[in-house]
Amino acid sequence: MIVWKSENASMTIENIKPEDIQPIFFKIMESVIKNECAKMMVDEILENRIKLAHNLLTILKEIADTWGLKISSVNISNLVVSNDKFMHNMALPKEIEI
16 A cells, blocks of 8 residues: 655646556556565565565655655555465475474
């Protein structure tokens, strides 16, 4: 979830259509999330959403500034790993230990 507002309306209108803000932010967020997650181990991603959200906020603020927008917060409320086999393999060492 991103909380944002227009800080410089003329700059926003000049650089991006209001109806394009949400879809473009979604695409940028998806790209940034993939790039940032590639720099982290999976267990680090799952355990440290705050670090990931902070990295996203830093990157997205820079992008939003060029549109005259101000991002006040980024929150990652849910992480889902879509590969069940991968999650099973991650849990396997803990299961063996138990």
